[in-house]
Amino acid sequence: MSNIDSYQDIRNAVRALCAEFPDEYHRKIDEQRAYPTAFVDALTNAGWLAALIPTEYGGSGLGLAEASVIMEEINRSGGNSGACHGQMYNMGTLLRHGSEEQKALYLPKIAKGEWRLQSMGVTEPTTGTDTTKIKTTAVKKGDRYIVNGQKVWISRVQHSDWMILLARTTPLVEVKRKTEGMSIFMVDLREAEKAGMTVRPIANMVNHETNELFFENLEIPEGNLIGQEGHGFKYILDGLNAERTLIAAECIGDGYWFIDRICRYVKDRVVFGRPIGQNQGVQFPIAEAFIELEAANLMRFEACRLFDAKLPCGAQANMAKYLAAKASWEAANACLQYHGGFGFAHEYDIERKFRETRLYQVAPISTNMILSYVAEHLLDLPRSY
16 A cells, blocks of 8 residues: 555565465465465565575575565465565575575575575573573584574474574573673574474464474584674574564555455445444544554665665664554454454454464564663663563
């Protein structure tokens, strides 16, 4: 609905691809709790998931703005970017901090889709957002690191070839700053499953493949260390702004999907001799959600502008994610409410999208953590945690 950007060629191309996978496809995948392999393969083969990989490694060399439009259009077309968005942004850590040899090895195969880098192992059951307290350790022994510990909510492990893993290489009590002593590794998932890594799937509210991981003396070659040992936390933070901005774009896509659906429905649905969309009690929540969605859209593109200019954008990325997640949730509530009982029927796809967009109030960072960030870093209020 918004005309603030100039990416219509990308929008048209992604929409054309998504049109080959209509609502019925995504509905069936959801009902079967399956992975949309054909859809992800089509996106990969068309080069859309390699948007942020530089051309010298076989990617498109596009900016975050273009990448965000791709994610938005997938969700706006009725799909769920959660099945594949890791392939879009996880490689950023490798691109920014990997050696030339590592980038030459991994990035061309990721760009082609020969390898999937869909997973990132950071969160742990007892630490949550308090990342500096992670307990998973990687101890150097000869030319290898020995990993022990546990991770949770690690997505797409079963549909990825590689995972980026954050582990402590120096105990917390031995570092000057709690953000020091953590390192990043590339983990060959299929090999790891054979020797030290156990995967336990977590059934959840949405069809989002996520898992608990257990590491018992998993050996990782030292050549799989990304960047310098002990600098992993800083490397992870570098990628969060891109992730949050792309998630914001997905929420915006969801929001427009809900607005499109509900506007069509309330104009046609006649009760008591008049379309229900003529009632202000119906109009106002939809209009409010649309206003919030347009505001979120502006903040999304501002975050993209700053990121692509290599300028600080943490505040804008966080606020874009907050605004977009809130707007999509309000649009989802209005869409479900005014469809009445039909909104709960699988064939309308609203309940599926309703469940999917609810996730973004919680992940990849909760709305409360964003409010804390704004209070501390923008308003100069005392740190609350």
